[in-house]
Amino acid sequence: MTEGQRSHLAPAQALPLWRRAVLKVGSNLLAADGGGLTPRYATALAHFMQASHEAGRQVVLVSSGAVAAGRAQLRAHAPGGGDLAARQALAALGQAPMIALWQSLVPRPVAQVLLTHDDLRNRRRYLNARATLRELLLLGVLPVVNENDTVAVDELKLGDNDNLAAIVAALVDADVLLIASDIDALYTADPRRDPNAVPIGRVESLTAEVLAMAGGSGSAVGTGGMRTKLEAASKAAAAGIPTALFSGRNDVAVSALVQGELHGTFFAVARTRMQARKYWLRHAPAAPGHIEVDAGAVRALASGKASLLPGGVLTVSGEFHRGDLVEIIEGSGRPVARGISQYGAGEVKRLAGRHSRDIDAVLGYSYGAEIVHRDDLATMADIEAIGDIDA
Ligand SMILES: Nc1ncnc2c1ncn2[C@@H]1O[C@H](COP(=O)(O)OP(=O)(O)O)[C@@H](O)[C@H]1O
Ligand SMILES: N[C@@H](CCC(=O)OP(=O)(O)O)C(=O)O
Numbered sequence: 001m002t003e004g005q006r007s008h009l010a011p012a013q014a015l016p017l018w019r020r021a022v023l024k025v026g027s028n029l030l031a032a033d034g035g036g037l038t039p040r041y042a043t044a045l046a047h048f049m050q051a052s053h054e055a056g057r058q059v060v061l062v063s064s065g066a067v068a069a070g071r072a073q074l075r076a077h078a079p080g081g082g083d084l085a086a087r088q089a090l091a092a093l094g095q096a097p098m099i100a101l102w103q104s105l106v107p108r109p110v111a112q113v114l115l116t117h118d119d120l121r122n123r124r125r126y127l128n129a130r131a132t133l134r135e136l137l138l139l140g141v142l143p144v145v146n147e148n149d150t151v152a153v154d155e156l157k158l159g160d161n162d163n164l165a166a167i168v169a170a171l172v173d174a175d176v177l178l179i180a181s182d183i184d185a186l187y188t189a190d191p192r193r194d195p196n197a198v199p200i201g202r203v204e205s206l207t208a209e210v211l212a213m214a215g216g217s218g219s220a221v222g223t224g225g226m227r228t229k230l231e232a233a234s235k236a237a238a239a240g241i242p243t244a245l246f247s248g249r250n251d252v253a254v255s256a257l258v259q260g261e262l263h264g265t266f267f268a269v270a271r272t273r274m275q276a277r278k279y280w281l282r283h284a285p286a287a288p289g290h291i292e293v294d295a296g297a298v299r300a301l302a303s304g305k306a307s308l309l310p311g312g313v314l315t316v317s318g319e320f321h322r323g324d325l326v327e328i329i330e331g332s333g334r335p336v337a338r339g340i341s342q343y344g345a346g347e348v349k350r351l352a353g354r355h356s357r358d359i360d361a362v363l364g365y366s367y368g369a370e371i372v373h374r375d376d377l378a379t380m381a382d383i384e385a386i387g388d389i390d391a
Contacts (some may be wrong), residue, residue, distance in 0.1 A: 009250055010185040010199050015262045016242065018060040018175035020137070023049065024165035028182040029248040030065035030101065035074030035095075037065060037101045044254040045180060046105035047271045049142060051258045053108065061166040062145045062173055063102065067325045069094030081131065091149035100146050108143045114148035120167050123323025127342065130171050130248075131368070137172070146337045162228035166235035166243075173273065173375065177236045178257070179229055180248030186226060186265040188213055203267045206234040233267040240276030243267040251376070278385075281338050281378035289318025289345055291371065298330050301337050304379055307370035310351035310359065320345045322367065339372035 029041040049059045068089030071078040079086035095112070103110040113133065119125045147164055163181065169177040183191070185199035190213075203210055211234075233243035235364035246253045246264030253263040271279065272284045293301070297312025308328060320326050321344045328337045343351065348371055350362055356369035 008184045008199070008247070009217070009252055010201060010263045011244075012256060012261045012263050013201060013266060015244060015257065015260050015266070017260070018057065020060075020172060020174045021052070021173045021178050022060045022062060022165050022172065022182065023178045024062040024161060025064065025180045025248060026161065026182070026377050027068045028062040029180055030063070030098065031068030031072065037069045037097055039101060039105060039132070041180075041248050042101060042105055042167050044251050045248055046102065046256050048254050050106060050108075053142075056292040060110070060133060060143050060145060060168060061102065061172070062168055063098060064146065064161045065098040066091040066094040066100075066146055066149065066350055069097045069101075073097070085381055088149050088152075091146075095146065095149075099144055102142070105188070106142050109139075109298070111136050111141045111143050115147045115164065115168070116146060116148045116152045117164065117167070118152075120146075120171065123340070124321065126171065127323050127340075127367070133168075133172050140289070146281045151352070160228050162232040163235060165233035166239075166241075169241050170239035175273075177232065177241055177243040177318070179232065179243060179245045179352060180254070181229065181245060182247065182249055182269055183226075184247040184250060184253065184264060186210075186213065186230070186245060190214070190226070200265055203265060205270065206230060206237065206267065213233075223244070237267060237269045239274035240269050240271045240275065242269045275353055278378045278382045281325065281340075281376070282383045284325050286327050286338060287318070287320035289316065289320040289330045290327050291316055291341070291348060292329050292331065293336065295330070298336050301328065301352075302381070304382065305374060307374040308337075308372040308377065309356050310348075310354045310355070310371055311370065313348060313352040315352065316345050316349045319343060322347070326372075328372070335380060337377050338383070339377035341373055342367045 002347055025045055030037050032040055035037055049061065052059050067087055067090045070093035073093055080091065099110060099112050115129060119129060131174055138260050147161060166177055187197035187199050189197040191197040210357045211230055214230050229245060230262060236243050244262045244264055244266050246262060248254060256263055266278055292310045293308065294314050297308060300306035301308060321340060324341055326341045327340060328339060330336050341348065347363060351359060354362060359366040
């Protein structure tokens with residue numbers, strides 16, 4: 001890529017208002033030209049995150065750069081090639097310096113969160129990761145997520161932080177996924193190969209035709225290229241989250257984001273986050289078991305605004321675990337709602353009819369006041385309404 005292409009700036013467009021965002025920053029921006037970590041581009045991105053924080057917005061950072069930082073530390077002794085164990089060792093070496101770089105640029109505490117794709121497929125760990133990230137955001141801390149490369153395995157595509165960022169966006173219920181790249185937009189073809197490629201401002205839907213535009217990474221340090229960015233946008237869209245792609249090398253593009261303007265490509269969504277979540281709650285298979293609730297809970301749940309608290313639970317049948325999708329029924333057996341249980345069947349049994357404040361005393365620990373949080377719940381009315389958006 002030439003300097004000319006790097007300094008391209010896609011036309012400005014308004015970014016929809018957001019309150020919580022996931023920002024993904026790739027190795028290319030942190031370890032420019034294959035060297036060690038540099039604050040060169042990270043400074044403006046850190047400023048964007050801080051300005052957002054001061055404006056009452058929350059940002060979760062998904063940062064690459066550990067492997068590149070580890071490699072730079074070992075210099076000539078660094079193992080070359082794509083050997084998995086060598087990359088894992090380099091990531092372990094470079095992770096702390098990468099976190100230290102962000103901490104040196106952000107005037108508030110920075111927390112390291114290491115996740116694997118496997119963790120996020122396991123509903124129990126998914127809930128734990130979500131609770132931790134929510135808590136960090138409430139504490140005003142900047143969570144810096146990276147893949148836990150030491151334990152990640154190659155079938156899970158070690159080194160794909162674009163896709164990880166999309167999963168994290170769904171995990172924290174972000175309003176938007178921001179991908180800072182070394183290129184200012186998605187082009188009709190890889191601009192390194194096709195001089196006639198033109199930038200695209202807005203993508204309505206990630207069709208096969210759009211996916212075919214993307215090539216791999218153009219650099220030695222980046223891993224995914226545009227392909228994984230489009231996969232990430234597609235994953236985020238399935239969760240109802242739009243994606244904004246922009247150049248993290250362009251100060252104008254980065255500072256425009258603070259003003260709510262995007263110079264880059266916007267990937268729109270067909271469903272809102274709420275519709276996407278309710279859609280999932282409707283279609284995902286439920287665990288074998290039910291939670292039977294009393295008339296007060298039936299009324300509260302029907303309002304669509306309440307969580308299921310232990311006080312409204314009468315009985316529990318079957319076997320389910322924390323993180324499973326369960327059906328909630330009333331005495332007659334009629335289904336009232338479906339939702340993700342924060343507690344396993346045995347725990348819910350012990351908590352039935354109790355006040356939320358007693359959870360700790362009864363179990364000796366607590367995953368929160370709700371048996372099913374309202375964000376994880378679809379009422380029968382929601383489920384019927386989703387019938388319409390299916391069509
Ligand atoms: N259609 C396309 N539009 C834009 N960039 C593309 C396209 N196809 C391939 N690319 C390449 O993808 C690169 C960005 O991905 P990558 O190198 O993995 O960066 P990062 O480190 O930010 O993840 C661009 O610099 C470009 O060379
Ligand atoms: N987890 C790896 C990065 C993996 C990755 O997706 O890199 P990149 O394509 O630069 O975003 C690391 O920290 O080096």
